[in-house]
Amino acid sequence: MLTDAEVLTVPDLPAALAELAAPVPATVCAGGTDLVPRLRRGEVVTGRVLLCRRLEELGRIDADGGSLRIGAAVTYRRIAESALLTEALPVLRDLSAHLANPRVRNRGTIGGHLCAARSRYDVLTLLAALDARAHVASVRGTRVVPVADVVLAERRTVLAPDELLVDVEIPVVPAAHEVGFERVGTSQGPIVNVAAWARPERTTLVVGAVGARPITLEVADPRDTDDVAGRVRAAALSDEPGLASPWYRAQVAPTLAVRLLGRLRPAGRAG
Incomplete structure (x- = not known):
């Protein structure tokens, strides 16, 4: 080391x-x-x-009622090879299977991804769209934090020095719903990424890599592409540093978002 x-x-x-x-x-x-x-x-x-890599409590992948639980020390490779996640959450499986490079997939963990608190990561954006929750523990007790709130700023999280991220809880996505993810990036990471959970009644859209924290937008009508594009463009015009200028991110992000929402068709949605 x-x-x-x-x-x-x-x-x-x-x-x-x-x-x-x-x-x-x-x-x-x-x-x-x-x-x-x-x-x-x-x-x-x-x-x-x-x-903490070999701690049994941090290495589990299982289903718990209406949720999936992924231990903080589970690697991307294990996520990609998990039969449970392949069936229940293929979008996370696919993202993990193609993340970064083989070395990162073999050793990088979902907990490390969150605790590193970097804007240039992909999985945080998807987990935020999925309403995932982080289970945190210390000798003082346990608490649950929405994944979207784990990162406070670049390289800074909500975890206290004596706290440990134990696992991530992800709601099971009903068959009538659809989840998607898109990115534009380089070998260093995403320039912009977007993730969405489309339900019959509403859609949650998350824009990532435009700042330290993902930006969540609730979309009432995904067919209103002008509204979607305008809101995403405003979100992407962050002055925070990234792999591209705020101007470029603001050009790319609306196109990604509109394209992603256009291909998600949850059952029961009119039109």
């Missing part, structure tokens, strides 16, 4: 939470695809690194 920090391994979730509650702060590491390069560059300075 090329750091002088003490590297900690623990047998289970309670032990991990105890280490995070210790007087000396610890930095959590799962896949390490984001953290390890930052440690090497000196961007992160820490005295202790807590390895």
Whole structure:
């Protein structure tokens, strides 16, 4: 890991939470695809690194009533190969199967994706559109945070230093609904991405990579393309840095959004 920090391994979730509650702060590491390069560059300075990749509680993929639960240490490769997610949420399976490069897919985790708090990521946008929730734990107890609210700013999340992201809960999408995702980007990440959950009565549209946090828009009539394009263009005109200028993002984002909404046809919607 090329750091002088003490590297900690623990047998289970309670032990991990105890280490995070210790007087000396610890930095959590799962896949390490984001953290390890930052440690090497000196961007992160820490005295202790807590390895959580092999914790059983963070490695589960299962169905829980009307929701899917994906552990924070589950890699993109496991998501792509999961029979449960292939059937229940193919849009997430497909995105994970083609994300970044094989090294990132083999080691990168869904929890690390959220906790890295980067605007240049794709999965956050899709999870926000799906009304996903993050389950967070500490020795003080547990709480649930909407995924759309996990990131406060670039490289900053709502998690306290003693808290650990345990898993992500995603509502099961009814058969009559449709979910989609589109992006324009480079090998470094998305320039703009959009995700939508289309229901018969309404559609949730999320625009990502235009700022540290995804922007959620509720769309009453996806057929009103002028309204959709105008609202998305305004959302994309952020002054926050990205892989392209705000002007370019504002040109691309409306086209992506209108195209995505045009191909989603939930059962029961008029027209």
